[in-house]
Amino acid sequence: MELAAERVSVRFGGLVANDDVSLAIAPGEVLGLIGPNGAGKTTLVNILSGFQRPHAGAIRLAGTEMTGRKPGAFARAGIVRSFQAVRLFRGLTVSENVEVGLVGRGLGRAEARRRALALLADFDLLHRAAQPASALSYGEERRAGLARALALEPRFLLLDEPAAGLAAAEAEELKRAILSIRERHGCGILVIEHNMALVMSLCDRIHVLGGGRTIASGRPDEIRADPAVRTAYLGSTAA
Amino acid sequence: MSTRGSAIFDGGRIVPLLILIAVVLALAGAAEFAPTVVQRRITQGLINLVAVVGLYVFVGNSGVLSFGNVAFMAIGAYVSALLTMPAAAKGVFLPDLPAFLAATEWPGLAGALAGGAAAALVALVAGFPLMRLSGISASIATFAILVVSYVVLGNWTSVTGGQNSLMGLPIYVGLWTAAGWAVAAIVVAFLHQESRSGLLLRASREDEVAAAASGVHMVSHRLAAFVISAFVSGIAGVLLAHFLGTVRVETFYLDLTFLIIAMLVIGGMRSLTGAVAGAIVITLLTELMRLAEIGVTVGDMTIAAPGGLGDALLALLMLLIILFRPNGIAGGREISWPFGPATPTTETQPRKPQ
Numbered sequence: 001m002e003l004a005a006e007r008v009s010v011r012f013g014g015l016v017a018n019d020d021v022s023l024a025i026a027p028g029e030v031l032g033l034i035g036p037n038g039a040g041k042t043t044l045v046n047i048l049s050g051f052q053r054p055h056a057g058a059i060r061l062a063g064t065e066m067t068g069r070k071p072g073a074f075a076r077a078g079i080v081r082s083f084q085a086v087r088l089f090r091g092l093t094v095s096e097n098v099e100v101g102l103v104g105r106g107l108g109r110a111e112a113r114r115r116a117l118a119l120l121a122d123f124d125l126l127h128r129a130a131q132p133a134s135a136l137s138y139g140e141e142r143r144a145g146l147a148r149a150l151a152l153e154p155r156f157l158l159l160d161e162p163a164a165g166l167a168a169a170e171a172e173e174l175k176r177a178i179l180s181i182r183e184r185h186g187c188g189i190l191v192i193e194h195n196m197a198l199v200m201s202l203c204d205r206i207h208v209l210g211g212g213r214t215i216a217s218g219r220p221d222e223i224r225a226d227p228a229v230r231t232a233y234l235g236s237t238a239a
Numbered sequence: 240m241s242t243r244g245s246a247i248f249d250g251g252r253i254v255p256l257l258i259l260i261a262v263v264l265a266l267a268g269a270a271e272f273a274p275t276v277v278q279r280r281i282t283q284g285l286i287n288l289v290a291v292v293g294l295y296v297f298v299g300n301s302g303v304l305s306f307g308n309v310a311f312m313a314i315g316a317y318v319s320a321l322l323t324m325p326a327a328a329k330g331v332f333l334p335d336l337p338a339f340l341a342a343t344e345w346p347g348l349a350g351a352l353a354g355g356a357a358a359a360l361v362a363l364v365a366g367f368p369l370m371r372l373s374g375i376s377a378s379i380a381t382f383a384i385l386v387v388s389y390v391v392l393g394n395w396t397s398v399t400g401g402q403n404s405l406m407g408l409p410i411y412v413g414l415w416t417a418a419g420w421a422v423a424a425i426v427v428a429f430l431h432q433e434s435r436s437g438l439l440l441r442a443s444r445e446d447e448v449a450a451a452a453s454g455v456h457m458v459s460h461r462l463a464a465f466v467i468s469a470f471v472s473g474i475a476g477v478l479l480a481h482f483l484g485t486v487r488v489e490t491f492y493l494d495l496t497f498l499i500i501a502m503l504v505i506g507g508m509r510s511l512t513g514a515v516a517g518a519i520v521i522t523l524l525t526e527l528m529r530l531a532e533i534g535v536t537v538g539d540m541t542i543a544a545p546g547g548l549g550d551a552l553l554a555l556l557m558l559l560i561i562l563f564r565p566n567g568i569a570g571g572r573e574i575s576w577p578f579g580p581a582t583p584t585t586e587t588q589p590r591k592p593q
Binding site: 049051070071072075076080081083087088089090091092096097099100101103104105108109148152 | 433434435438439441442444445446448449450451452453454455456509571
């Protein structure tokens with residue numbers, strides 16, 4: 001019942017974005033994915049959500065081969081992702097943004113609207129429900145993105161820099177939201193994040209990429225102490 | 240707060256539909272008292288409204304511009320003509336018609352539905368490969384549908400009469416027939432855009448990638464909209480044919496394509512209100528221009544606007560709208576009661592920089 005990338009590699013021309021990377025997320029686990037810019041983190045999320053087909057290796061969900069399927073098939077199988085730029089449907093209302101996922105799972109519009117409003121209430125966005133998504137502030141946009149993702153009832157949630165651009169207090173609020181999502185929905189969560197304090201306090205395990213390869217993988221305290229991770233972040237002379 | 244908020248929200252959804260229907264009926268009612276010439280113009284305007292709403296069903300919800308819907312009008316017009324024309328008239332204009340068609344004399348409504356269905360069928364077959372395209376390549380492919388239909392209809396002499404006009408069609412479309420179909424088209428377009436498929440298609444219009452991440456299968460929803468759009472456009476062609484009493488292949492080409500697209504762009508292609516507003520505003524405006532071109536006669540002198548002014552003004556208006564109000568008259572929103580909180584407020588907050 002886990003989501004796993006098995007020895008995946010992706011090249012863009014001469015650039016190797018992911019090189020023989022393996023990683024698995026268990027249900028109910030929060031896994032951090034960190035690494036310097038260009039380490040291949042977003043590419044790995046693209047692979048795990050079906051947006052990028054790996055040139056080698058496989059993606060399995062609870063043992064079922066998912067490699068080569070379309071993003072929509074991944075979403076319907078319960079693998080849901082967010083984007084660095086939230087990418088809301090800006091011309092639709094905030095409620096409709098959330099309804100899309102519910103309706104796509106086969107609910108009627110009235111039932112979808114009821115559940116969307118309940119989700120929006122969870123994220124303190126009920127007063128915005130009937131407004132176009134383009135009217136939201138940045139922080140509200142981020143929360144609406146999470147509500148939209150949860151509407152798909154994810155078994156695995158892949159969050160690409162959810163705290164980017166948030167103030168410290170907002171990031172703290174986001175952390176509580178992510179932990180409460182895990183508690184209430186029991187889904188496995190992968191988080192790409194640059195805010196190290198947030199990653200260290202939020203995640204059960206951390207996976208470190210550098211230059212497309214796995215540098216380290218382990219508990220936050222192990223990662224903090226790992227010399228290879230320090231080298232990747234601070235430069236090779238530190239070794 | 241929450242129950243009250245959602246009650247307003249639910250109740251408000253149908254308001255735009257009611258207002259648009261009321262506007263169409265009011266327009267037809269007012270035309271009832273106008274001189275025959277004006278009444279005919281309004282009737283033609285209502286037929287154009289059906290065509291614009293038909294175009295909107297696909298273009299408005301998918302965000303892909305279609306140049307091909309006038310082809311669906313042509314298909315509707317010819318199919319209905321062939322099924323409803325008196326056998327005697329067919330003997331004169333289409334001596335080489337296959338025997339089973341030569342004898343058919345269907346009632347108007349059956350012919351109209353068959354015309355719409357034929358257009359929808361063509362859209363289904365053509366759309367199957369085309370709906371996989373996006374952006375400008377999709378638009379150009381729809382233009383190809385228009386050109387192909389023009390060439391085929393203009394040269395299939397035994398069935399369509401080729402470049403000659405077909406005459407003697409039953410003329411059953413008057414003011415209220417057109418108004419009735421306009422209301423029907425608006426209802427169909429509204430139900431589609433509020434349907435599950437319509438919502439998912441609008442999501443893909445806003446962001447194809449994010450829609451895919453939400454599990455939306457864009458191609459099938461696009462195809463559904465294209466087929467419904469073709470059906471409504473086909474009906475518009477039927478109405479035009481049975482309003483004029485004749486069908487000519489030239490009628491269904493670039494001029495009409497430009498007019499229908501201009502109406503949708505000027506009204507605003509992202510809401511049903513825009514489609515309806517565009518058709519009505521342009522109809523009234525071209526009618527005014529026509530009167531100006533006829534001019535006023537004072538004694539033995541006639542003061543008139545130069546011919547062609549209407550077309551020039553239409554082009555200018557479209558340019559101004561594209562420059563200064565890209566979402567058209569309606570601005571991408573549906574109409575609501577002038578007072579009261581029936582539909583969402585749209586105040587915008589400044590976006591905080593990242």
